[in-house]
Amino acid sequence: MxxxxxxxxxxxxxxxLGNFIQSISGCLKQQxxxxxxxxxVQLAVEEALVNIIRYAYEGQAGDIELRxxxxxxxxxxxxxxxxxxxxxxxxxxxxxxxxxxxxxxxGGLGVFFIQxxxxxxxxxxxxDKNVLTMFIRRKDGRFSRSSSQDMHAEA
Amino acid sequence: xxxDVKKEGQAVIIALTGRMDxxxxxxxxxxxxxxxxxxxxxxxxxxxxxxxxxxxxxxxxLALAKRLEMTNGTVLxxxxxxxxxxxxxxxxxxxxxxxxxxxxxxxxxI
Numbered sequence: 620m621x622x623x624x625x626x627x628x629x630x631x632x633x634x635x636l637g638n639f640i641q642s643i644s645g646c647l648k649q650q651x652x653x654x655x656x657x658x659x660v661q662l663a664v665e666e667a668l669v670n671i672i673r674y675a676y677e678g679q680a681g682d683i684e685l686r687x688x689x690x691x692x693x694x695x696x697x698x699x700x701x702x703x704x705x706x707x708x709x710x711x712x713x714x715x716x717x718x719x720x721x722x723x724x725x726g727g728l729g730v731f732f733i734q735x736x737x738x739x740x741x742x743x744x745x746x747d748k749n750v751l752t753m754f755i756r757r758k759d760g761r762f763s764r765s766s767s768q769d770m771h772a773e774a
Numbered sequence: 775x776x777x778d779v780k781k782e783g784q785a786v787i788i789a790l791t792g793r794m795d796x797x798x799x800x801x802x803x804x805x806x807x808x809x810x811x812x813x814x815x816x817x818x819x820x821x822x823x824x825x826x827x828x829x830x831x832x833x834x835x836l837a838l839a840k841r842l843e844m845t846n847g848t849v850l851x852x853x854x855x856x857x858x859x860x861x862x863x864x865x866x867x868x869x870x871x872x873x874x875x876x877x878x879x880x881x882x883x884i
Contacts, residue, residue, distance in 0.1 A: 636795065636796060636797050658857035659857070662857075728865055729830075
């Protein structure tokens with residue numbers, strides 16, 4: 620059982636990216652996460668959301684669910700859920716990051732950032748949904764399990 | 775994201791403030807497209823006040839560099855800090871672009 624901090628569902632549209640990022644950032648700040656760690660979490664979440672917004676629903680309408688909870692004193696759990704085409708970002712290969720401007724490919728970096736910015740990345744297909752789970756270990760301090768309601772998580 | 779642009783001699787200096795994400799990066803693309811269409815070939819991007827960049831922002835910078843390469847132009851970057859610097863480093867972008875500590879150093883290299 621995790622202590623829920625945030626649960627929002629919005630249409631998978633680029634104009635909702637700001638709402639998602641502001642919500643998660645507010646949550647991290649409220650938990651007293653170090654200022655330099657917040658952009659890393661924002662990056663992982665943005666990249667995951669943008670992938671869904673651009674590709675998951677193949678032009679059709681659909682929603683994205685964003686959940687954030689305290690997993691334990693050291694770790695935050697963030698789950699991003701969509702009902703689009705199955706897509707497992709946790710196992711995609713890394714892009715070639717050594718080559719020149721001419722040879723450097725556009726794309727592929729978003730998934731690389733998700734993989735790099737979180738401590739543990741898990742993917743599962745749950746019915747017709749993609750569930751991406753990120754565990755983030757805070758660099759300093761501890762999470763306190765006192766101010767919110769408990770949530771039952773399937774993870 | 776705020777984009778401030780000024781022309782200084784041969785160079786166009788683009789100063790970015792705030793967050794360069796998937797929503798704001800197209801604004802940057804539009805700005806640089808206009809300059810390239812006007813025949814500009816020397817573009818200096820000042821990141822001093824940019825707090826955040828995602829892969830969408832990096833792709834915009836890469837797309838600009840690729841376009842300038844076709845016209846023998848140059849893109850110079852200056853003053854990367856904090857989260858922005860970290861993103862450039864881990865993506866390998868630090869080693870494919872000329873990056874200067876500050877705007878003066880970038881200007882001096884032109």
